[in-house]
Amino acid sequence: MQRAPQVYPERPRERVEPPLGMVSPELPYPGKSAVRAPGLGLFLLVCWILSLAGLSAPGRSGPLTVGALDSIAVVKLATRGIAFVVLALILLRYIQTRRSRVLLQRLFPLMLFAGWTVASIYWSALRTVTIGHAGEVVLLVMLSTAAGFLSLEEADHKRICCHLTIITVLMSLLLIVLNFGQILAGDRPVGYMHPNDLAKTAGAGLMMLTCCHLLWRWQWTRRLLVPAAGILSFAIFAARSRTASTLTPLMLLLICWLLRKSRTLVVVCALCGLLAAVIAYNQTAEPLQDSVVAYMARGQRSDELVGLSGRTELWTIALQSFQASPIFGSGYYVMTETGFFDVWGKRQWQTAHNAFLHVLTGLGLVGLFFFLWGLVAAMRPSLVALKDLGRSRKAECLAAVMVIWYCAMGMFELSFFGPVDTAVVIFFVTLGISAGRPPAPGPDRLYQP
DSSP: OOOOOOOOOOOOOOOOOOOGGGSOSSSSSSOTTOOOOTTHHHHHHHHHHHHHTTOOOTTOOOOSSGGGOOHHHHHHHHHHHHHHHHHHHHHHHHTTSTTHHHHHHHHHHHHHHHHHHHHTTTTOSSHHHHHHHHHHHHHHHHHHHHHHHHOOSHHHHHHHHHHHHHHHHHHHHHHHHHTHHHHHTTOOOOSSSOHHHHHHHHHHHHHHHHHHHHHTOOHHHHHHHHHHHHHHHHHHHHHTOHHHHHHHHHHHHHHHHHTTOHHHHHHHHHHHHHHHHHHHHOGGGHHHHHHHHHHHHTTOOHHHHHTTTTHHHHHHHHHHHHHHSTTTOSOTTOOSSSSOEEETTEEEOOOOSSHHHHHHHHHHHHHHHHHHHHHHHHTHHHHHHGGGTTTTOHHHHHHHHHHHHHHHHTTTSOGGGSSSSHHHHHHHHHHHHHHTSOOOSSOOGGGOO
């Protein structure tokens, strides 16, 4: 009598991840239908927490000493602590993978920059301020590293970009509703978030939404394009930020031109030209001209506009302060040796209102070198991908466009170094996505075995 053949259960196959440099650029990681990266949900939760923690009470200024900590500051510290723990767990899970070597090499200069901000606590005049903001930089670099590990496939990019865009839309809509009375009265919405930060958040969301729609044509972009673009554009308009109102439309036109969306570009330029002609030569449009001038002036005098709303005075003080400590700076988020200086008619603590001067005065030439090195190293795959814009390396193209916009904004405000909010989160996530991308075709010494 024959025995029935014994059937053994099939052992589950373990997914083996190949080295990053040996993967095709079109298929960065094996298996288009593979399950999403473990930990991506927790990562997105961190993005939501940090974004919501960017809100503040109307009229509140950040504490400069430990004794000035209030309940809102304690809540913000708690959210950053939770985010730190979650990101640490994600990084511990991925740090032993093969691709960690390449990712950490690309982000190593940015980690040096974070370490230098922590070191500046030693010589900072306002140590409480430096400790708080240096901890934020460490947290944001961890966010970039986690983004590099978790953005494996197009499905991951789709989910990350969708969540970040929805966050910007909801935050903009919430701030519009909370400040609706001020907006109707023609004032800037100064409650719960600085109006420049509101415009920066809405501009970042509009840039991401437009790029994702033009590059991938995902279903969620088609559904959200009209309502989201309307909300974000109105938020920029209501915030009355001259920087965001100027740079964001220019960058959107540049994107259309680079992606060869000629019909869209022609239509937009034709509408702008027609509007300019109507305003210039039609007497009935004179009230519109006055409204445009009043909107851009925001009640300021001509000499204040020439001085870029007091920025030139602030930049002069920053350059003089830099000469006093050119190598090490005065401490992160501290502009002078004492932290306080006379500007705009009173003695106060202020930031440089320029991202690069902000680093230069706080961390000196060493800190600026670390930051620029870190920016170039993280963006290296995206800079190479600009040659193939919109064809195969779409994630890199998105990162390049976003970082260029942030750097342009950074000439007139802190941009990516402002208080941790949605826009700052998007910038560091974008850096991580770029740093985690596979290499372009051709020799690259970082990927040699």
